[in-house]
Amino acid sequence: MKNYKKGLLALMVLSAMSLMAAEEKTIEVNTFEDENGENLDNCSLREAIFAAHKNAAFGGCSAGDTNSTQADVIQLKEGTYKLTRGELKPESAVDIRGATRYNYDQRNVLTDAYPAYEDLKTFIVGDGIHRIFNTAQTFANLDLTDVALKNGKADLGGAIFSGGNLSLNRSAILDSTAVQAGGAIYALAQNGERTLTINSTLLQGNKATKGSVLAMDCVSNMSDSKPVLSLLQSSIIKNGATDNQSILDFCGNVSATISTNTIAQNIANPNNGSVIKAISEGNNLLSQYSNIVLANNTIVENDAYTGLYYDKNGTKQLGFNVFAYNGKNIANSKSCRFINNAKPDDELSFIAFNNALELSASKCDLPKSALDEAVDDYRNVDVSNTVMSNILSNLMPASAYNVFLPLYYPKRYSTGYDLFDVSSINCNTFSTVSADQRGIQRVIDATLLLTPDQRNLCEIGSVEVMNLTAADVQDLKNTSLVTLVDSYEKIVDQLKKDIEDPNFKQYKIANQDDLSEMEPYLNSLKANLKYRAIYFDPFKLALASEKTTDASGNQIVKRLDADHYNVSVKTLGLGTDLVINSGIPTVVNTGADSDLVCEWNSSLKQVVLYRTSGAVSAPGVIGYCTYTLTDKENPTVTSSGILKSTFNNIAPVAVSDEYSISSNNNLTVSVNPLENDHDHGDGPENTVPAGKKIWFQNALGQNTAIKFDTIPAGLNFKAEFSGPCPEAYARETCYGGNIEFSVKNNLSQFDYPVKYSVFDSEGTESNQATITLKNVAKNTNTSSSGGGGSMGVLGVFALMGLAVFRRKSKA
Template sequence: MAADSKTIYVNTFDDEAGENSSKCSLREAIIAAQKNTSFGGCSAGRTGVGQVDEIQLEAGTYKLTRGELSPESPIRILGKSRNNYEIKSSFTNEYPEFEEIKTVIDAQDGSSRIFNTAVTRVNLELNNIALNNGSAKDYGGAVYAGGNFAMSNGAILNSSAAKAGGAIYLLALDAKTEVSINNTRIENNNALKGSVLAMSCVGNLSDNQPIVTISQSSIVKNGNQASLSTMDFCGSNEVTLEANTIAKNTASASNGSIIRAVSDGLDRLSPYSSLVFSSNTIVENSAYSAFYYDENASKSFSYNVLAYNGTADGQGKSCRYLNNQIPAEDLQFAFLSNAAELSNANCVIPAKAISSAETDYKNLDVSGIAMPALLTDYRPASVYNIYLPLYYPLEGNAGASLVNIGSSGCSEYDQRGVARNADATLILNPSMKNTCDIGSVEKLNFTAADVEDLTNSSQKAMITALQAAIDQLKADIADQDRKEYKTANEMDLKEAEPYLAQFKSSLIYRAIYMNPFALALPQEVDVGNTQERKYKALNSDNYDVIVQAIGIGNDLTVDSTGKPVIKGDALDLVCKWDANLKKIVIYRTGGAATGDQNAYCQYTLKEKTGSMQQSSGILTAKFNNIAPIAADDTYSITTDSNLTVRVNPLENDSEDGDGPVSSMPAGKSLWHQNLDGQNIPIYFKTIPAGLNFKAEYSGPCPDGNQQNMCYGGTIEFSSKNAFNQFNHNIVYQVYDSEGTASNEATITLINQAKNTNESSSGGGSINIFGGLVLAGLALFRMRKFLKS
């Protein structure tokens, strides 16, 4: 069956349950999805077997007055998009702005839990939604998950459970039940156990198998002094925490933990569990232990800040082994490139795990280093941190900094979604290389990247692609279904149309056009006195671009003065900045390809105002010969001309991939030539047996195909048989002056001498009715094409 793509649209904030056929509520939408039929004012949604129903909510607050929502079929609920394409991002200065959550599901003063799939065990996915004020008398204040649960770009706020799982409780009775949280704020939730997350440990006489992944999220200000834990892990679990801020949470000062991973009576933690924590900032939590662990589960910690946690009485620790014991040396624990208070025993880690990291992934001991030397103050949710509270890393002092620690292997993206780019090379500015920061936020070093593998593209294809993009922008602007993107599209169109005109008038033979800002890392600047940060826009308004040629050859080196040196020359290599195109343009005045050599350019981005920072990079390029383009041709042969036709196939063929003829270097020929300097680029791959031909010029084809003859000038085709009634198809290629062959194309000779006697074809006649049918089909196809 074809997939049913229908979305159920909710159009009332009231918590209705079938009494109003003119409105579709959230509760009714969930029932309609389960029944696969319309209910209340809601459509049936996707009725195909096994399809996940999609429910779309509007901006506003949906207040539950009839108790919790209990889906009985898998659903995906979408809040109003947080992307605003009317304005540019305050953080990146690019479209769109990422705004605060616009859609809220509210249980109203904790009168009920919000979602419960404990019995139905169906999968539930929430995007762009905040869950607020959920409450349960037992488990799962906001969500009691019996099936997979996923949440992205959302929040769980102000929820509580009397027993466990203030925000989420995972039942996990089915094998490999998953909780996946991304880009979400979890704040001010409470429970006696697992103020944020708890789970069942044993079911069906075996360990449960929960899979928990929390990434790029903020888990802050949860719990209280009576709570045993903030996140409580058990069963045979697979836990991954990556690029999160876990801060200002509270658990009991006498036995509470922020992250608890121990076997305790019936709450068994399987030895086959795994805990992987990467690039998290775990600070300023108040509890007896921020991380409490035992011999069970393998543990891998890398690039985390796990420090500055404790209690007012000084008894709290960031890392504590079970019952304050010393962990065994052979414990499965990898502890690499973390920042922790190690020497003062505030974080107790197996000694072997510490020593094994000494060579390449040494941990930073922050004992005796005040937190303000390494991190800013706690920054609440704002437009600059995509509404996820966090701490920014500081440069610190030499040897005691979270920034650029000299290794790679941290999370690919930081908490804000910024690519860390921790493995790029910088030939000219090795000291400015961006390496991993410790913690959830990456402070990028402003750098002009070294760019390899640049090569010239087909200029004709580039023009075609630019024109297609312009046409698509115009179509999108006119499309009412895409009106939310109109402002951004209009701004792009305003730049694209003059750019295309400028590009066409500026074409240089076999040139490379490169945007120097595309791969550069932006410069972070402070936002007033707020301790917030944003990126300074990488563009020619803010930065000068200085370019110079290095040379063509191999074995690029840097001399003692920092100057790049190449074994070769730069006599015909041009590297320049085109201010109109806003591109670096690289080409050879002679137009030759580089073969197995490289062309090297140096470019520098220099800040026009402010701190006047600058950075230089190396561009490595090759000039390749773009294959010529052969086009299909159609000619007619008639009895009036004795079934003979004279043609020049090159009229429709071109070398526009390398650039227009007008941009070719002086003295360079376009096509393959014979010894007399005559163009003979045409090679016929197939000539029908019933056809004669002769050419004005001829000679051997280029190297590699010299056994064949190539032709040029005017070519005459004639039928060997004057009574021949068939069309002729001739397949050919053309060679440019460097011996590169084009695509295959076809010359079609339409024989106008065909016998039109309806009864002579041997396949039955085409009567009037049949002719009308064919004409009708042609008209239908034409109308269909025009409509599309």
């Protein structure tokens, strides 16, 4: 066994060493110059891409990840990388990352939580003659994160000519041009399916004859290409020109999900140009198996002849889009148009519900069958007679308030249809994301029994505006107060360690802020423990309200805490049910023992629920109370919720003890196990209500809470008190008071383990513990053949390796 342990430690040391080596695999670019091997002191972006492909050092760059199956990570700094040697041609998978947009020293102005989200800091700028990235021949996968591409130019794909899988995350493509197609991106779909993922990205100022932002191959190896596009939570703004045919141009067997985006103020040919083009035309063939999903988008103020130009091929699904107010100054412009102005066939595979459309103004041609199916919760909203300024803000410029993506906020309209709370169905029926364009979660599952009219439903468009919602909580139960306090103590201890740990220095301010809140809370919790209490944070499950920040119209989510909201609590009582009439709740079958207390504790900043008697809940009996959140700045913003609670008995804890026996005490010892055992899960002894007992007692009122599970042979015992055990163990005898153990044979040299458990006053049994009678009379003049003393050199190195391993893993 000893050899096995040493071998295991050595193996872990080797593993730690390999992990340390793995951390050196990121290629760090340290110069903004476009070098190509001439300077061994610097690592440029171009050299990093070459080193990644060759799996060897080049210029001033390290070899990167030599595992051919892994993408090499290339880390850029904050600043501008100007390309002077032509386009970059990755020949192997690379993951290029700019300077992080997260700042853990500041709070996010939108959510008032750490970290702040900042504007792009890393730019790769072309020379206005060449494109920026080309993987058309190499089919290499390319991932870009926190990087802006600018000023690329080519025949196909002004910024990116993509032959492999492509991913843009929190990035941008700006001011790039293609003479033929794909001003920002041209997707080449050779060798089967290719994926293109664009997430939280700004696409602005790009131009091309076809597909100012995106165009693609239609045919791959004599069959339809199979591009898979996910365009999510992004802004496509101010692209195109009057001689451009389209902004997004689809063909082949495309599968496109366009969700939670703002597509606005783009320009296409006023006579035949489209914002989204999905038709078979000439050599541009659209497959009958294609599928295009438009969900939760705001598509407005585009100057084009057509917004969505489609034909009979494939499936179209439109849900929760604002698809209106396009082509304002263009004659016969439409937001939706069937090919060649023909009437859409009702046999088309087309779904459209919960969209804001200009239907009566004939600005959107959709199959009649699709419109007829959209009824009740699925109905489309006709905004033909609604001025856009009544239901949408102006286009908000990029700022920290909208995660640096220009967008529109919906506006309340008192005299007609607006975009708020249109449906109770799943807001994300077609979407692949559960948040709006800013990252604010769409939540519609709150019950709101007291104020059902305040319930959040689905908004139309890319932005979901949240109402203040105090959630109804159905099943609150008390938990062990020991466990509760321990959990917060562990959090406080960990925060203190992390603050001092240099590996977490970027989180130091955020951790200090958390500690400044958590440590006083822990102290306050210890001072405010109630017997069998439930501690409920009223802000944890609530939804915050949004407010307009200033005259500019930006909106923020007001932080949910006691600094911004008042909390009031009302006790309703104990009963079997709750009836609500006109918003007034009444408890059914309230008994004489209804001693429930619900109160707001301002020092804890939590709602505390408990019973003055400390009793557990009877079967079928629920404790009811209400709580109300009120905006301190605007008291008209308020919401109330119902809390339903039950109180349970937390099992007591038996603690193992050890006592010495020897010939000096005739191998006899007297113990009282209950002195070390406790029932603190329900509450410390000073919180136990008057008249309530902690331990199970016999008919004489004596504590007889101890049940012995095993008594070793050769051991006698006698107890001060005894009586039947509770309920299921009533046939057994329980003991209490001082218990004397004595060994029958006073020459014995054995230890004696006694297994036992304890019962609290409700008859709940504890864990099993052990009273160990340690016999110190036995012969201790023994020796071991090995294993003591020296650890050995290998053991020392092994422990050193483990320490390094843990620190590295933690980092």
